[in-house]
Amino acid sequence: MIKKAEGFYEYFLRKDGSKTKATHYCAGCGHGIIHKLIAEALADFGLQDDTVFVSPVGCGAFCYYYFDCGNVAAAHGRASAVATGLSRALPGKVVIAYQGDGDLGAIGFNNAFQAANRGEKFVCFFINNAIYGMTGGQMAPTTLPGQKTATSPMGRDVATDGYPLHVCEVFNQLPAPVFIERVSVADTKRILKARKAIRKAIEIQKEGKGYAFVEILSPCPTNMKISAVDAAQFTIDALEKVFPLGNFRDRSAEPALQPHVIPIKPLHELIVATSSDNVDGGEFAEKEFKFCGFGGQGILSLGLVLAHAGNDAGKNVSWFPSYGPEQRGGTASCSVVLSGKDIGSPTVDRPDVLVAMNQPSLEKFAPTVKDGGVIIYDAQIPVEFDLPEKVTVYAFPAAEIATSQGVPKAANTALLGALLSLDLIGLPEEVVLTALKDSFAEKPKLIPKNIAIVDAAKAWMRDNL
Ligand SMILES: Cc1ncc(C[n+]2csc(CCOP(=O)(O)OP(=O)(O)O)c2C)c(N)n1
Ligand code: SF4
Ligand SMILES: [Mg+2]
Known part of the structure; x- marks a missing residue:
């Protein structure tokens, strides 16, 4: 039997009537699957009371209706900056930044990149569906060459729009991150691998080891304007070609590169x-x-x-x-x-x-x-x-x-x-x-x-x- 993960609220208050256990995501959307994997890991590791989840702007904006843990909503692109503040102010707690490809890859790229470069202690889940989902399917930094979107009706032209942004590969040039992996939720086999990476990244937070980044290829049938089944297949056939899956780095067993101790002044000293x-x-x-x-x-x-x-x-x-x-x-x-x-x-x-x-x-x-x-x-x-x-x-x-x-x-x-x-x-x-x-x-x-x-x-x- 498919069960709601323990890490979710019992009822999702935004939904009324008989749908209090359904999310707002479209059928076939990867966000819901990813949510379940994260919620399940938080509950399994007993971390719900020790976790703050930072929601993005994008289709994931309503994460706070679902995850039964601390929740903060960030402005568009700023989840990694907010997560930086939270992880510094709350040492010993688990902080999760959840960001789409428009949110992280475009408006918030520098925030996310600098946080990765500093090796902040949080996990960033990067949901790459190659599109701006929430706003109606505009071209994202990760949109594929030739892919038609609301703002690239003739297909993305790399001559004018540049190439798809490979965030894992870029972050993998930085010395500080502890863990970097790209996974997909397009079918069961892939979901199981994604589950493993998500759990690993959260475990790294539990142990306070440093920055972890998981990019998750995720279907968006609504904006791809195809069925849920075809969107999953497109994610496997087309997205994976440009964004190959795999682990880029796992340094969780190695000693930390540097002691990441941020001096924190008590509030009364700051405001005196x-x-x-x-x-x-x-x-x-x-x-x-x-x-x-x-x-x-x-x-x-x-x-x-x-x-x-x-x-x-x-x-x-x-x-x-x-x-x-x-x-x-x-x-x-x-x-x-x-x-x-x-x-x-x-x-x-x-x-x-x-x-x-x-x-x-x-x-x-x-x-x-x-x-x-x-x-x-x-x-x-x-x-x-x-x-x-x-x-x-x-x-x-x-x-x-x-x-x-x-x-x-x-x-x-x-x-x-x-x-x-x-x-x-x-x-x-x-x-x-x-x-x-x-x-x-x-x-x-x-x-x-x-x-x-x-x-x-x-x-x-x-x-x-
Ligand atoms: C400062 C600002 N600029 C633009 C927007 C409009 N906006 C809302 S969501 C979004 C893109 C979301 O795309 P993505 O991050 O890929 O998330 P998805 O919906 O695909 O999961 C944009 C441009 C906004 N809300 N705030
Ligand atoms: S528009 Fe796309 S990303 Fe947004 S909820 Fe629907 S399927 Fe998911
Ligand atoms: Mg997107």
């Missing part, structure tokens, strides 16, 4: 800096800053000093950088919020204070400053547009002051001195200076020079305002 329990400042009025300039001017570091100072003073803080694509010479900005309350969003669209170190950034962000706010910009910047009227604007010689102190690159520190002078930060000066000094922990020689620049900036403000 942001916990509201730490915050004293109900009275502290929220301040929103935007720092902007060229990459390399230290604009992000300046924002970071402020954020650290706020944190040290027991305020809620956020620091949100935005990098240009270039390492040097592109524009960069960061938003910093200091607050006595919880911070709603770390992005700052309407700053109270804008600090600008180059012309394009000043032009871009000056109109966004709140009425009654403040703009401080480096006096070297030529201003060729009308600055907003309802804000106070300071042209401050930051670069000149830094150069006069022998550190031309530290114009950002001069701007910090200007902020302190104008009392725009709202935190005790010694806290801000400590954060500044801390930012040079690895270059202590620069501390006195930067303190001198802050002093020179304050002196300029005193003498000129």
